[in-house]
Amino acid sequence: MSSDLVAEQPVLEVRDASKTFGNGPAAVTALRAASFTVYRGDYLALVGPSGSGKSTLLNLLGLLDSPSTGSYRVEGIETTTAANPDILSLRGHKFGFVFQSFHLLDGRSALENVELGMFFTGHSRAERRDLAAQALHRFGLDRRMHADPRELSGGERQRVAIARAVAKQPSVLFCDEPTGNLDSRNTGVICDLLEELNASGLTILTVTHDDFLARQAPRRLDVHDGVVSELDQ
């Protein structure tokens, strides 16, 4: 079907969302009346100087925190008034997360780590194993499936972490500095992988200080002193 016949589907809708930490004279407003929409299949980089509010925004989008004021809808569901179990369910089913420091469990194999990412998704044990093995295969890690994360290189660990995040087929993949701990060769590998995942339809949002990764994303949101603005292409 021609893409211009398909209406853009909003996945994440942020309206006038602000976040203030603390109160009184010590209060810090980390996000100021942010409004933007993320559509299915978008690939966005969140860029901006240190302390500008990128992690705060990513935490709100990933439902790891909630805005102090304003609205945030995920696939049409207003999250600011949703009950906690609904938030946990949305986050568990719809979102995958990738972090700078991988957050893999040592003492568990790569395969087990990826399976654990599907613990709350309602898949049976056999399904979890199949999906995990498929995801590791997709990222070229067949031969490292039974390795402990401590035996893997940084690039391999991040590929396991991405496999863990996408094996459950989330609607959105959130990445926080996914190349922050990698050398330039592995940065290139992870950038290619994210581009491929986006080309296959996955919606991706990544916080990054890496110019190469930021330029690869077709949309860029600049966060400056808590103010979010979209940069021109």
Ligand SMILES: Nc1ncnc2c1ncn2[C@@H]1O[C@H](COP(=O)(O)OP(=O)(O)OP(=O)(O)O)[C@@H](O)[C@H]1O
């Ligand atoms: N839990 C918190 N309590 C108080 N202040 C906070 C909290 N989290 C963040 N802040 C403050 O909010 C502002 C934005 O922080 P945030 O971590 O979102 O920035 P960032 O752009 O992600 O920075 P970096 O690139 O260094 O990770 C900073 O002034 C920070 O000190």
